[in-house]
Amino acid sequence: MITPIDNPEKARQILEVAQRRFGLYGLEKTSMREIAEDLNLSKGSLYYYFPDKEHLYIAVVEKEQNQFITNMLETLSSINEPEELLKKYVEARILYFRSLMNLSRLKVDTFNGLRPVFQDVWVKFNDMEISIVSQILTKGTELGIYYIDNMEATARLYLDVLRGLRQTIMFRKETMYLNEDEYETLMQKARHFTEMFIKSLKYNDKNNK
Amino acid sequence: MITPIDNPEKARQILEVAQRRFGLYGLEKTSMREIAEDLNLSKGSLYYYFPDKEHLYIAVVEKEQNQFITNMLETLSSINEPEELLKKYVEARILYFRSLMNLSRLKVDTFNGLRPVFQDVWVKFNDMEISIVSQILTKGTELGIYYIDNMEATARLYLDVLRGLRQTIMFRKETMYLNEDEYETLMQKARHFTEMFIKSLKYNDKNNK
Numbered sequence: 001m002i003t004p005i006d007n008p009e010k011a012r013q014i015l016e017v018a019q020r021r022f023g024l025y026g027l028e029k030t031s032m033r034e035i036a037e038d039l040n041l042s043k044g045s046l047y048y049y050f051p052d053k054e055h056l057y058i059a060v061v062e063k064e065q066n067q068f069i070t071n072m073l074e075t076l077s078s079i080n081e082p083e084e085l086l087k088k089y090v091e092a093r094i095l096y097f098r099s100l101m102n103l104s105r106l107k108v109d110t111f112n113g114l115r116p117v118f119q120d121v122w123v124k125f126n127d128m129e130i131s132i133v134s135q136i137l138t139k140g141t142e143l144g145i146y147y148i149d150n151m152e153a154t155a156r157l158y159l160d161v162l163r164g165l166r167q168t169i170m171f172r173k174e175t176m177y178l179n180e181d182e183y184e185t186l187m188q189k190a191r192h193f194t195e196m197f198i199k200s201l202k203y204n205d206k207n208n209k
Numbered sequence: 210m211i212t213p214i215d216n217p218e219k220a221r222q223i224l225e226v227a228q229r230r231f232g233l234y235g236l237e238k239t240s241m242r243e244i245a246e247d248l249n250l251s252k253g254s255l256y257y258y259f260p261d262k263e264h265l266y267i268a269v270v271e272k273e274q275n276q277f278i279t280n281m282l283e284t285l286s287s288i289n290e291p292e293e294l295l296k297k298y299v300e301a302r303i304l305y306f307r308s309l310m311n312l313s314r315l316k317v318d319t320f321n322g323l324r325p326v327f328q329d330v331w332v333k334f335n336d337m338e339i340s341i342v343s344q345i346l347t348k349g350t351e352l353g354i355y356y357i358d359n360m361e362a363t364a365r366l367y368l369d370v371l372r373g374l375r376q377t378i379m380f381r382k383e384t385m386y387l388n389e390d391e392y393e394t395l396m397q398k399a400r401h402f403t404e405m406f407i408k409s410l411k412y413n414d415k416n417n418k
Contacts, residue, residue, distance in 0.1 A: 164373020
């Protein structure tokens, strides 16, 4: 995402207004005209910063991703117990995705159409997540309470499963939106899986063979 | 699925021919006329057994499900080592879904349209799977090598995760079909997860607290 560097403060304001609009009305029901009006900007000026609504939307998603990662890194540095960290991570992650999905309320079809544009943002986010989970797991091995053969593969599997559990719920839906019940179901499954995951990390092959 | 009872042998023949046709050409490219011709049956007679192609297709899916369950129950009675059983289960399950998806080669849209009709068949299959996995886990607890608080919830989570991993791969696709690479990826993830799952079952809280 290229943000014109001559006025980063203006770009920041646009992102904030867009985030609020998308959050209230969803991507599809928000227009660039409305965002420009909220800011007392001409449509032309808005398009100078963001070439279209989709790019503006992706910039908002990136902003939220960075916020999530920053928060997680902060948590990571303030807590030393890896089990507590993983449990916090899984809750924060689901909350984050929930707010992100509610931000867009995209029809699944629209979402599928946007996928190619999202590819880079997702890959970057996924890499950051793998790095954060690996750091948590490393804490556990350093403390001598987790036994892990391949750190990255283990982190990747954990994240794959969390994504999979989310998709078993999203699968049946036409809109990228979780209601209260679905959210609760997802949270329970993710918590249960995280407990299972932690047990598997604690299991020491050498002691049991 | 109601099969006319006056000629179960004929119904069996129809299912066999339909299974072969669907397997070769997919649901969408197979017509009731072709199936009738394969059997030297009039279309009218065919419709006497199955009211439409979708019902015939679901009967084929049920046939494959029953085959899968029967095979798994046989395996279950012939092997006593729960770890080996789980590993066999996960391989057989993926192979089964692969053949089932290739059987249909449904567009995801068509598949979504069929969902309500499939609901009963799925629920039944899911219950049978939970029962089989619970039996495997019970063997492990009886042997004193697995430590499980809630058998059914654990079996359910295991199956949820396997479904989720499949969906992380299906997610990007327009047709319900796995190519060689996707199949390999799914197999690796499912194997890795099963190893993790087994470790979590072997982990004994009481010894480690």
